[in-house]
């Protein structure tokens with residue numbers, strides 16, 4: 001079992017270059033299966049979830065060439081192989097195989113997804129969308145069976161704003177007959193990225209990034225080349241780590257507009273931030289003010305940033321309130337932070353955080369962003385105090401080169 005060891009107290013200094021977005025990559029890879037000819041993705045993050053997706057594509061008969069940050073997917077020999085078990089259960093985004101295979105073949109059998117299980121994460125809105133497009137959907141022994149004689153465009157109003165359901169419906173609707181309208185759609189930058197790829201593959205999608213997306217189905221799609229947008233959650237985590245260690249870091253190769261909710265909140269705390277064209281400089285300060293943070297759908301403060309933000313808020317004077325309006329109970333990092341001396345109480349969907357000094361401890365990452373929170377917390381521990389984080393496999397789902405990046409910024413971090 002691997003562990004991350006962190007000797008805290010070194011201010012982060014220097015430049016970190018951010019890779020492509022996990023949550024885009026994990027949708028763009030299955031989206032490529034809708035084409036008849038190869039799709040090349042650039043700026044691909046090197047993550048364990050991407051490796052698992054590669055294996056899924058191979059099982060489906062696709063050709064995959066992956067070198068560094070570039071992957072070429074050749075879906076010309078693809079088959080709709082049933083995938084009730086195995087790798088589909090290891091990651092959340094395997095649910096996109098439902099929309100992609102339904103669009104391409106009119107059928108799919110895919111096991112219920114895995115991913116970070118901080119609370120039950122239903123996919124009823126995905127299924128409602130497939131059914132509205134004319135598919136029959138059943139759950140047999142934990143695998144979703146989807147079949148359609150013909151997919152027909154429809155008007156679909158999402159009951160909850162869901163990133164996954166919005167993208168999954170876009171995938172299937174791209175190959176349906178007629179026009180689909182997705183109302184109350186999610187507006188995350190990753191949705192625009194997927195729509196951009198699909199349009200470059202021949203789809204006709206308008207309105208991605210707004211709450212109404214119009215998809216006019218096409219009968220054929222082709223390959224293209226696409227560069228994945230930067231990972232705004234990795235970027236935000238480094239911004240928070242820079243502030244928490246009172247460091248001075250340039251977070252490079254990002255889209256500063258995607259970071260606005262984080263930037264605004266850090267400024268409100270007293271962090272000095274300079275925005276550049278493709279980078280943000282974070283200059284930490286000796287003291288911070290407590291703030292209230294509400295995690296919301298985009299363009300609000302991302303729920304995926306909520307856990308690392310909790311660690312930063314332990315460094316502010318006074319009491320901060322951190323409320324997650326996307327998930328009811330995404331607080332598995334809290335008991336671990338408390339082991340490190342944090343003063344946090346959870347009431348309902350709100351964490352009440354009082355500023356204090358943290359000390360090193362043996363802690364466990366129970367999901368990806370809980371892991372990121374523990375790393376940030378470990379970095380703040382004064383005087384080289386040692387934090388030992390287990391559950392590293394969760395962290396590897398979403399942060400490539402984490403140890404190398406933090407070491408280059410001057411942190412004392414290593415794997416054991």
Ligand SMILES: CC(=O)N[C@H]1[C@@H](OP(=O)(O)OP(=O)(O)OC[C@H]2O[C@@H](n3ccc(=O)[nH]c3=O)[C@H](O)[C@@H]2O)O[C@H](CO)[C@@H](O)[C@@H]1O
Nearest residue numbers: 023092093121122123124125126160161162163164326327
């Ligand atoms: C691979 C990927 O991109 N993962 C991201 C994606 O997850 P994911 O797409 O799974 O998250 P959703 O946007 O769908 O979930 C938002 C909320 O809607 C609820 N819901 C969702 C679908 C559904 O059919 N029914 C339902 O009730 C969920 O339980 C949750 O409370 O967006 C989340 C919210 O920004 C992020 O935390 C995840 O990192």
Ligand SMILES: C=C(OP(=O)(O)O)C(=O)O
Nearest residue numbers: 092093115116304368369
């Ligand atoms: C929850 C996350 O990922 P996933 O949806 O892939 O589990 C995340 O990236 O924070």
